[in-house]
Amino acid sequence: MPTRKRPNQSPPPFRPVQLATLVDSVPTGSGWLHEMKYDGYRLLVAVGGAEARAFTRSGLDWSERFEPLLAEAARLKVRSALVDGEAVVLDSDGRSNFQSLQNALKSSPDLIDFFAFDLLELDGEDLTALPLTERKARLAALLPKASKRIRFSDHIEGSGEKLLASFCAAGLEGVISKRAEARYIGSRSGSWLKTKCIKRQEFVIVGWTPSDTSRSFRSLMLGVHENGELRYAGKVGTGFDTEELFRLQALMKPLEQKQPTVKAPRSQVRGAHWIKPKLVAEIAYTEMTREGTLRHPSYLGLREDKKPEAVVIETEADAGQAAHPAAVPISNRDRVIFPEANLTKGELADYYAAVAAIMLPWAGSRPISLVRCPQGRAKKCFFQKHDAGSFGEAVKHVAIVEKDGETEPYLYMDTPDGLLTCVQMGTIEFHGWGARIEDVEKADRLVFDLDPDVGLDFEAVRMAAFQFRDILKSMGLETFPMLTGGKGVHVIAPLTPRAEWPEVKDFAYRLAQAVAQMDPEKFTSALPKAQRKGRIFVDYLRNQRGATAVMPYSARARESAPVAAPITWKEMETIDKPSHFRITDAALLLKRADLKSLQGWGRADQALPDL
Template identity: 50%
Template sequence: MRSLDAYEKKRDFEATPEPRAELVEAGGDRLSFVVQKHDASSMHYDFRLEWGGVLLSWAVTKGPSADPSQKRLAVRTEDHPVAYGTFEGTIPEDEYGGGTVMLWDSGWWEPLHDPEEGLKDGKLHLRLHGARMKGGWALVRMEDERDEKNENWLLIKERDDFARDGAEVLTESHKTSVTTGRTMREITEGKAPALPSHNKPRPRFRKVQLATLKDAPPEGKDWQHEAKFDGYRCVIALGKGGVRLYSRNGKDWSDRFGALCEPAAALDCDSALIDGEVIAGRGGGDFSTLQKALKSGDALTFHAFDCMVLDGEDLTGKPLSARRKALQELFGGLPPRGPLRLSPIIEGEGADALAAMCDAGGEGIVSKRRDAPYRGGRSKAWIKSKCIRRAEFVIAGWSPSTKRGRPFASLLLGSYESGALVFRGRVGTGFDEDDFKELEPALASLAQRSAPFDGALPTEGQDANWVTPKLVVEAEYTEFTREGRIRHGVYKGLREDKEAREVSAKAEAETEGDDERAIGGVRVSSVGRVVYPEAGLTKGEVAGHYAKVGKRMLTHAADRPLSLLRCPDGISGECFFQKHAGKGFPDTVKTMPIEEKDGEREDYMYVSTPEGLIGAAQMGTLEFHIWGAARDRIERPDRMVFDLDPDEELDFKRVKAAAQQVREGLTACGLQSVPMVTGGKGVHVIAPLRRISGWDTVKYFARTFAETLADRDPDALTATMSKSKRKGRVFIDWLRNERGATAIAPYSLRARPGAAVAVPVSWDELDDLERPDGFHPQDMKDRLSRRCPLLAPEARGIGKGVLEALEDWSKG
């Protein structure tokens, strides 16, 4: 992230309409660019590129030229906030930069090399996708002209299909705003934007298509995957008569979404009916933030993901691929960071898309069949998969509170199933002062004497105050119990876009609440679900394995950053790695901040107790992969691992022979080691270390050692990852010893058909083993009765003596 200090110091935000200094998350699928014609002390054009959470800015004195023979002076100015990319208006004369600002061009840009290197070296090459500036361009710093006050660059058009003869053709051809159609004078005079004329009748609202909830996303090329947003569904209708913004049930919410009306009216078409989601906050939005934004008038963003009607043509019968193309053409010229945006498609298979979304802290994804038409109502052509357990419920009552200032302790919730109101538990956390102020009078106005539930009164309702079930809320929860009630509910806000009678939690309850029991003191749901079909192992038995081996496993895995391999539907379904805890993880799976290569800090998962292992198993974890360092000294590794990965044609004898070669080499260098059969097809040779050296030293030793060993026996070994180099050889994977790399934890299950377990063994025992995947959960009782082989060797540090021994050994 860059700094906006210079931008902020130059402006009085009480006087200027310019946006305040606010950094945004860098990156995204498209980086915005904008050109603003600026009539300040002298007329010029401000050329801005989004990078590092800001807009890099240059003042182009004569404006950009599409003639490659013209080299236009571009003076580097202070970085601007990304929100400046939508600013058009007049800055007061007495303020910095006083004068009229026009949005002359906007779009997105592609860096053709590393922008950081380009800025440093003074050569920035890029491709622009704007309404007016297109194709290749270059910014070149004038080194001889650089001084303390000004950093002078040249903006030059490259020769391509978008180049034009004539120095001023580009600026003379376009004298109005790219978004409002106004001239500089009209902007100065405050004239209303010249919006496109919508010549066809405004389409009527149509019933929106809804997604079906599944545990995992579908796979294959027939599906595209998009982010699941955390906001309000919204349908934009525009045509003759103006713009209307509707809720998912067809209520006219144009007043509530008022900030989006003008941007929607500026869409260049005769008529349209567009489906999407309104959010507030960063990323995929936050429902609580949206609730506050609607009350305070803060900024809203509309993400479009479907188009039902365009220019009078009904597109609902066409495949999604055709509707998406129409939507892309309509939204193509809009700024990527503007109030109207195109919902991005997440590339890759469904499991990878969901894993990426969960790892980023998102809510989930929606998978859509590319060849399917648009059909109102619930459909299996759209599948939603969640990272976060969240659903809508109806308020049926409230429990009194003994705390001063708190009008209730918890809300009692229900949902309508086959016309009957079913009790779904309670929610007692997540409320702030504004929520209490909103809910207290609303509940009072709906008070009634009798419980509204059909059937027996829940025990939680003995002292409850009942209300007419009309208010709909959204709540997060950790799981559904066997009785169909939520556990650990967290209030997220009222939903005003849904009728109470429409609220059902049947899909969520059936997905997650089939059976549960306590294992190792942890409630585990869906214990009967088979996750290893070939071995017949259930989710409950997986949790039971980690309860059994927990103390032994934590001797080697406790308090280390983890990567978890999660398989929510078992190994026959989709699996994904996760290293950052998402919402819904139990408290026993803890987090710790770690600085990454780019200098940013991210929260990594770790566990300290058997309950943490079981809690991760409750979340569908099968495999635990660990760092080579503990969290109290994260920069000092305490183990070195060589993963011996054989070519598929080799038998286990070759792997065992390679392990013995690694052992002999390490012994020659003064290090003791222990083998571990991985439960896969290979062996790990593990050397415990004293924590006296950093990652670079350990990595240097591991690489030098592996390459030396491979050079000595090139027909049998390789230290190169390339598959072509592995043919007929065992790959000595030394890369497990890099900072951030992980290796399978001792006593972890493997997500493979036989449900094998990674088990440390003695060297003598390794000689007698016939395969590396011969240990299973049923063998653990016997293993736990013995001392763990990993506790036998003495930990030694990679200090001067060991490095000298490595050098001597490598020369021998």
């Protein structure tokens, strides 16, 4: 299969990482590679131009925390590379330990190793469309055998159950199983599965109970989000050394509040000190009781790469079902939902099943609003952004605080099953926030929607898009255009998620105003439609907290079943209309994604410039 070239040899930008689905057993049969599951921090290491950078799984730049590791990575004999792996600290028995990693990050970063298990880019070539076996072969070839800190994560083919048994007996965390011939997909696709030796996951710290014998605490009280609400999950009183006890006490003290953070049995929380739910801890435990609290929990460490809002219970899926995603039954497949084009619900579902691999890196793991048209696009349609569980487990919830201070469960999905479940429930369109669930307060993109007045042809939109591209480029922002499937075009600038919404909104508003003042015959930023006559409205309102924009590859509830599609600026020179692609073009869209740099968010190593 052809691969894509990126000429720039600076460190490649962040791109969404592939995630593994938790399953109840190791998948059997041929076609699977089995690797060790490490107990550390997931990192993307980007190398190029004699420098290296480290990104967390959510796109945060943590390069300063891994300087010794990155100094070694920068010496790799490559023009550029993007390597996926895990940062760990090994004990004397060769086992990775999360708390030791946390201690090393604070005082001894030279103790941190990096186990590399995938290669996404090499010397400007995008490798994500290649089979895993070929990507790993190239990765092994580029890693020096004498490297002290950067190591190749080896694997075995088959015999995954035996490997898991041996790992569990040795006190290791578990096994990651990956389809040998699968491409790399920046979402939870079903081609990566994880099986754990012991149960462990993140919980929100909601308070502490005082100790009778010292000035520190006896136990931490824990919470977890369920259907968008934080609920009590029990207490943990083991796993702390003295240094960690006092460090946690210092972190919790400023967060203390009088009102309870969660509802909990009175007998469990006598004398409790409640705190704002800002800290996330990794906890090991044997099982969860019927009441939803933990048995035999043990504290492993704080998770600084996870936001409290995204902490939900991770349940084990059936390994056989998880290995075959998008097996969602679609009812009423013959129902015509695009009457003008005579296209059915079944054909829409087939489209989304086909493009899930290229759509989820954009639309997955971010709060979404659905446009649901249960009887078809010509009948009643409505927006939906909240849900109390009627979509089932494949469609998830992230708790987000509204303006009135109340917390609401926003929808998100990160698997093909989640995408298809929404379609089964009558969804045609997917609109997403400009931030991911890992941190909903920080934007990972700027979106300028160029919306033409009635009567303007697409040539006016095309020229406006190029003009906007040049303005943003002069400010240091690389962009790409997206056909909306409606009337206009989105000009999108990916961002490293650093700037918070007030700053992003202010930048977008002032830029839209400046462009309208610079060329008032062509552009306007005025909200009243009466003031847009003969001009293109620069819709900057997508760039604020809670606002959404249509997601790449989403179908539109419009005549002829068009879809939103990212394109290159070269294609923008000749494309005929914003509704150029339809749901019948799935094969073409997949081919384009393999041949062009259209998957992921492009150059995500960009900060919001001064204006």
